[in-house]
Amino acid sequence: MSDLDLAIRGGTVITASDTIRCDVGIRNGRVALLAEAITDAKKTIDASGLYVMPGGIDSHVHLDQDSGPDITMADGFETGSRSAAAGGNTTIIPFALQVKGSSLRGCVSDYHAKAEGKSLIDYGFHLIVSDPTPTVLNQELPALFADGCTSFKVFMTYDDLVLNDRQLLEVFSVARREQALVMVHAEGYDTIKFMTETLEAAGKTAPYYHGVSRPEVIEREASHRAISHAELIDVPIMIVHVSGREAMEQIRWAKQRGLKVYAETCPQYITLTADDMKGANMDMSGAKYVCSPPPRDTDSQKAIWEGLSQGVFHTFSSDHCPFFYDSPRGKLSPKGQTSFKYVPNGIPGVETRMPILWSEGVAKGRISANEFVALTSTNHAKIYGLYPKKGTIAVGSDADIVLWDPNRKEVLRQEILHHGSDYTPWEGFAVTGYPVMTIARGRVIVEDGKVLGKPGDGQFLKRDKSPYAVPAGA
Amino acid sequence: MSDLDLAIRGGTVITASDTIRCDVGIRNGRVALLAEAITDAKKTIDASGLYVMPGGIDSHVHLDQDSGPDITMADGFETGSRSAAAGGNTTIIPFALQVKGSSLRGCVSDYHAKAEGKSLIDYGFHLIVSDPTPTVLNQELPALFADGCTSFKVFMTYDDLVLNDRQLLEVFSVARREQALVMVHAEGYDTIKFMTETLEAAGKTAPYYHGVSRPEVIEREASHRAISHAELIDVPIMIVHVSGREAMEQIRWAKQRGLKVYAETCPQYITLTADDMKGANMDMSGAKYVCSPPPRDTDSQKAIWEGLSQGVFHTFSSDHCPFFYDSPRGKLSPKGQTSFKYVPNGIPGVETRMPILWSEGVAKGRISANEFVALTSTNHAKIYGLYPKKGTIAVGSDADIVLWDPNRKEVLRQEILHHGSDYTPWEGFAVTGYPVMTIARGRVIVEDGKVLGKPGDGQFLKRDKSPYAVPAGA
Amino acid sequence: MSDLDLAIRGGTVITASDTIRCDVGIRNGRVALLAEAITDAKKTIDASGLYVMPGGIDSHVHLDQDSGPDITMADGFETGSRSAAAGGNTTIIPFALQVKGSSLRGCVSDYHAKAEGKSLIDYGFHLIVSDPTPTVLNQELPALFADGCTSFKVFMTYDDLVLNDRQLLEVFSVARREQALVMVHAEGYDTIKFMTETLEAAGKTAPYYHGVSRPEVIEREASHRAISHAELIDVPIMIVHVSGREAMEQIRWAKQRGLKVYAETCPQYITLTADDMKGANMDMSGAKYVCSPPPRDTDSQKAIWEGLSQGVFHTFSSDHCPFFYDSPRGKLSPKGQTSFKYVPNGIPGVETRMPILWSEGVAKGRISANEFVALTSTNHAKIYGLYPKKGTIAVGSDADIVLWDPNRKEVLRQEILHHGSDYTPWEGFAVTGYPVMTIARGRVIVEDGKVLGKPGDGQFLKRDKSPYAVPAGA
Amino acid sequence: MSDLDLAIRGGTVITASDTIRCDVGIRNGRVALLAEAITDAKKTIDASGLYVMPGGIDSHVHLDQDSGPDITMADGFETGSRSAAAGGNTTIIPFALQVKGSSLRGCVSDYHAKAEGKSLIDYGFHLIVSDPTPTVLNQELPALFADGCTSFKVFMTYDDLVLNDRQLLEVFSVARREQALVMVHAEGYDTIKFMTETLEAAGKTAPYYHGVSRPEVIEREASHRAISHAELIDVPIMIVHVSGREAMEQIRWAKQRGLKVYAETCPQYITLTADDMKGANMDMSGAKYVCSPPPRDTDSQKAIWEGLSQGVFHTFSSDHCPFFYDSPRGKLSPKGQTSFKYVPNGIPGVETRMPILWSEGVAKGRISANEFVALTSTNHAKIYGLYPKKGTIAVGSDADIVLWDPNRKEVLRQEILHHGSDYTPWEGFAVTGYPVMTIARGRVIVEDGKVLGKPGDGQFLKRDKSPYAVPAGA
Numbered sequence A, B, C, D: 001m002s003d004l005d006l007a008i009r010g011g012t013v014i015t016a017s018d019t020i021r022c023d024v025g026i027r028n029g030r031v032a033l034l035a036e037a038i039t040d041a042k043k044t045i046d047a048s049g050l051y052v053m054p055g056g057i058d059s060h061v062h063l064d065q066d067s068g069p070d071i072t073m074a075d076g077f078e079t080g081s082r083s084a085a086a087g088g089n090t091t092i093i094p095f096a097l098q099v100k101g102s103s104l105r106g107c108v109s110d111y112h113a114k115a116e117g118k119s120l121i122d123y124g125f126h127l128i129v130s131d132p133t134p135t136v137l138n139q140e141l142p143a144l145f146a147d148g149c150t151s152f153k154v155f156m157t158y159d160d161l162v163l164n165d166r167q168l169l170e171v172f173s174v175a176r177r178e179q180a181l182v183m184v185h186a187e188g189y190d191t192i193k194f195m196t197e198t199l200e201a202a203g204k205t206a207p208y209y210h211g212v213s214r215p216e217v218i219e220r221e222a223s224h225r226a227i228s229h230a231e232l233i234d235v236p237i238m239i240v241h242v243s244g245r246e247a248m249e250q251i252r253w254a255k256q257r258g259l260k261v262y263a264e265t266c267p268q269y270i271t272l273t274a275d276d277m278k279g280a281n282m283d284m285s286g287a288k289y290v291c292s293p294p295p296r297d298t299d300s301q302k303a304i305w306e307g308l309s310q311g312v313f314h315t316f317s318s319d320h321c322p323f324f325y326d327s328p329r330g331k332l333s334p335k336g337q338t339s340f341k342y343v344p345n346g347i348p349g350v351e352t353r354m355p356i357l358w359s360e361g362v363a364k365g366r367i368s369a370n371e372f373v374a375l376t377s378t379n380h381a382k383i384y385g386l387y388p389k390k391g392t393i394a395v396g397s398d399a400d401i402v403l404w405d406p407n408r409k410e411v412l413r414q415e416i417l418h419h420g421s422d423y424t425p426w427e428g429f430a431v432t433g434y435p436v437m438t439i440a441r442g443r444v445i446v447e448d449g450k451v452l453g454k455p456g457d458g459q460f461l462k463r464d465k466s467p468y469a470v471p472a473g474a
């Protein structure tokens, strides 16, 4: 065993099903052995009193995404991946967004260029299909799937991204044929537009009305519609960023009918509410919480917990979509001050995702540590074609590991975070349980909040076809 | 009492709640009194052994509707109303359809002209809004509501009629403001189109594939979408011609949540199945059963009965939409032979509606005679603003009465019917219970199958605002 | 028409389905005719501005029931029926309770003797079967059904009344065979006993703990059990006095499955809550509200309204079970002060039932006036074999009528009521809508709060077999 | 590593969440390490092409149980454990049954004596509480829990075992206080007795009527009752041997409400139906399938699969309860021939459990191999306090391992099985996937059907308190 590069000793290894006291031996960036006591590695890390868990996989982050002429996203691949690593993550899957009218392939090339040499941790790309031309459907998508981008997101809203029902059916058909995993942003286009115009006409333009313009019923309708289309085509789908009871119950209903409908939720839906968007007396500070779908109410938080503990949700992601607050190219843009509809839509969260779920979930007894691992890492790997390379601590898997101190108390604050945004929606939020070391392919990249990893350490991940994308009737 | 024009003696009067042995005295076309024995009327009808029920109101019939350049509808107001009367009906509510690009008001005028002097029984008009321009929304609709057309239908499918979600929200808003009742044809446009093209590409063009092209999931999705839009706007809606379990369960779910969602079903959904469209060995005779939504299967028939007996459905209508079968301008049109999508969409049924529901429902013990009256008459009157003038047998109400022989056995055949079509989908269907006399505003218009009424006897009905259209939050 | 005894002129007649402006002519205690204007009766009552509705039928009242050696029921048939009449009722159906070990027939004879010459209004008897010996099952019950007591109540709790599951199955079988209607008091015996002893052991003996000792889950379990037994035997059942969401949802579930499960609820479950039993600082005044099942919370009130408006409940009864409050033989009995379990179980309410439902239901827009009539009268008559003699205003029916002023405001107070109790649980409760005249078989028995009827005016009603008791599989 | 006793090389290790190509090193009966290649163990087993899974844990088997004076159970601990081992199991948890009137502790001693020196594999005991006297509740149960029997079963039926509701509440309370896990046999006592007597009275005594005497509604009612009692006491429960849709849906409903209700199902409920009990023309051969609850129908099989794939069921056990068929002390006992109610109740199945679930579940694509492991091993260990000693393949865990050939085809036949019964209900049932080696604490005890283990090799397992028994409100 003198050939081991690293041993993690004395910790408790947690996987999606097991909680085991054992040491972890690492060689060439991969887990080489698990044993009771490993004494002869080149380097040893003492994990006594700590949990040794698979590094987080955040399968829903937006980095360096084009956000229109007036807005700048606050994170590129360098700061975004640094923030992720500091939050205990070892893999991210950002989006490569097709600009309408452009080649999807070209867009993906652009994102490769954006990421090249930048990311501290491994990354893949989900595609975003906004313009499903025959070329895209029949040539580009299959080619990109073959290149390891085996999942794509479609939007049921947003002017620049929305697909109509016909287009959804067509991309669903391609996904079925190619066994690609479809991710659905389920909010209704016409309904939001109608609500927005109605609110604007009434002079209701403060950030708070962002939430009013996209109530739960709009998310529920779109979720039901997506489920129905998926049922018609017989294709599995993942409904991302589910925000509340209404959509959650549609998904639970679909699952009970035996449909392959998966679902994701996010920290904002268990910790924030629509009232946060009121800011101070309906001022612009509410913009800090503007994201889509918007945070709901405490009953919906309760519903999301039901979904997390009852298996309705497979993944817990950040939907990290970072903007500046105090900037003319961010939340306080001149146009944003005229109407909520121009406020950049999204919040930073890749670094705080795991502490929030641990603290609110495991520490408060709502979910087990094993469920935490499944929700933050293992299921992401399995669903998005990265397993068993990623997502578990097992012989042969990449040595992507987070050491977790379940007793460490921290108060989330902008000053301790590493993202590009100038604020965090969780400023002052107290958590119990925090990552104390992040190890990526055997290298320590974060230690006690200090980032040791370098841009370019992270590699592009060619992902396999998802076993979760096999049609029920296949 | 010597001033009574007519007495119906010896029968059992059935209303939506009561079953009473009593005589009915009629004066000036209205019910003047109900008493144990009326002996002094100018004329007397012996109803011994018969049920004396409110004349049927068929709130869903299509007459003289423009069906494109190649197709002719088989009934205008004369034959259509004659057939209705022969089937025990005293009121019909056909549609006045707006042609896209045209004034809705102009279209209604056209329908008034088509009906003028033709109908044997009283009639109203539902509007069909296919082009909700600002003028239509803000001027024509309010004016037409004031003129007594207090309900309108919207379509979620059909090239010439479909409204998109934005348009639906706008007309729903007008309905809410004006307390008009919205009727929704809930099938998805893009999904049907996608399915149709897929089937055609596979050479599956026989009438049977009409059903395959619009499966239950498509109807369910549209129903859920309509319900969600109605919930968003807070406006009551009536989902018409519900065909099966999937849509039925959405409606039941909505009702349980306290939403004002009403529903209608039709004879085809309790007696026919998709297999009928197979015809003889997939030949064109299946076209006789082509209607939308299409008939489903026996489980859906069971579901419809659940809905009928459990109060999910308020109305049972015919959706009479009559075409010729053996005609180049009917089901056997040259284009229809090339693809199911060109087969004229609809079946005749205004005359057979009541016998079918009585026989399958009351005679077989699935519903009571009172529920039969509610489903075929009273609820139509209440929902569409005709009550108490129509829909019941009560002092002051119009003397619109059907005498019903619950024991009469009949075999439905084309030769005993009075519609314009050259066939009936229920050829050979045996029923127990049949109308033996129809009385409209005190005049006997049908007696034992012989039509005595005259074109022009029927009057246009200016309908009141529907109490069912009052928003929940009003 | 000079032979009419009475005409009610100018009012609006409301039945379970109709709302009609017409006059009512009465002869020999029955409705002889309904007409637009009746001018020649011997006596005329002006009902202008009033609703003319079927007199209330309260199918759940307890009168002169043996309540053990230490307690006296506050109403016999005279005061009880007077109070009922003053509250707009024309029929009551009290219980004839079998004492364990006694002949059921003998007990019924006793109740006939108690009622003889006392009741101001017509009455029937439900049986209470507490000791289903073979003689009772095979001889007494069939004989009593034939004598017109065609329904019986069984208890799943109370030491003196409880039937075990085996006994329930046996009486259910008899009911099925004889087409008698089973009423079920659905609370669990062992569970309540267990809770009671646990509470007493903890020193929790105040009236408030009555509610804690029988939580909703206990009522739900018993309801589910009764439903299951009924499903096994294939016999319809009526679950009486449903108090909250849990039991209501079981019943709704059963109905949706097509089971013949009917349900009743009561005023206490839409107006009171468990907190009322706290009295002033947990003193004995909470005993005024002690009844079983106990009042719940506001969510359960909401659930009961859902059930009332969605057709889950067929009947709305008082469960009038009157005791004195300030009496050693009433709520303040010495033993009652030692533990809630000795507090006499029941509240007076026969007089306030209809005003409360009208005010909270019709006046507040939750139900229609027609639904009010169905819930307070028509459905009782139909379900308990009194229709069409009772329960509607129709030719040939008994002239049992209440004139109702929908605009009259009243504050419920002990001093305006006519029952034997020395208090009302609704002291100070403001209502809109009140009965202004009660007419029983054509005689005015209450006029503006003044009782004109005499003991003995009321007759025993031999009830028909209930059409609602026909098994599904019959 | 020369100190390793055994290496399993070349296989694919499957746990409840992971599927990993790696070798397993064993020392002192426990897993010492997991590594890519282990070359230096004293002994090596080649597992190429095989799955290396945790040995099966069958948490529901009956061995050497007193079955009355006329009947002999076909398996004691020796044959029973041998059969288990041959079927891939390394742990069993039989029952120690309290005879009414006896000390529970004494009964447990008896079972220890029965097992001592007999079992080939490790075993624990569930208690069966049939007589919950104060001594049992307050002294014996806590002592036995402390001795490592941390779970107990209660029966809601069977003359010798049934607890009434009061007794259930009392033992539930003890379980809550002591954190013991309650297992519930949920069938109704009175209802079965009633049905049985009714059938016997009609001369319906063949084995087939066993199923008719305990229909799904009886199991559903008892399940709902147990759930309600558990909700009242706030104690987790495990409902064992769930047979069909009705009970399954109650459990799913309970889970969705957030109750800690766990459930088990068995091979008979996915492979047999009530018709099997018809035997040949209703002869006694149907007795081979008599068990309780009885097998249902194909829709219930479908429901059970829904429950297995949707997480309603945590464990899949055999409910091995073996009797002889062709024996006067078995299924063909003289009394059994007079009525189904005397037919010994149970079937053998400990050896066929895993092949049946693999073949019908994994091989047919209904569940994953990981879910198979969870359902047959891991969840049993976690729920019954054996984890992580048992139930997984992880460093430090007992080396309880089954090597599984997923491609091996076998036809289940009595001649290849090792149990004491003279028949198997699955005679002729073809399976794909079969165990080829069973390793218990590092020793090979079965190899290719040949049993190498010796009686007495198995040890009694003192089980920990179940983490699943922690009350929701704790």
Ligand SMILES: [Zn+2]
Residues within 6 Å of the ligand: A185, A240, A241, A292
């Ligand atoms: Zn999104």
Ligand SMILES: [Zn+2]
Residues within 6 Å of the ligand: A060, A062, A319, A321
């Ligand atoms: Zn996103």
Ligand SMILES: [Zn+2]
Residues within 6 Å of the ligand: B185, B240, B241, B292
């Ligand atoms: Zn339509």
Ligand SMILES: [Zn+2]
Residues within 6 Å of the ligand: B060, B062, B319, B321
């Ligand atoms: Zn139509």
Ligand SMILES: [Zn+2]
Residues within 6 Å of the ligand: C185, C240, C241, C292
């Ligand atoms: Zn009661």
Ligand SMILES: [Zn+2]
Residues within 6 Å of the ligand: C060, C062, C319, C321
């Ligand atoms: Zn009562």
Ligand SMILES: [Zn+2]
Residues within 6 Å of the ligand: D185, D240, D241, D292
């Ligand atoms: Zn059992």
Ligand SMILES: [Zn+2]
Residues within 6 Å of the ligand: D060, D062, D319, D321
């Ligand atoms: Zn068992």
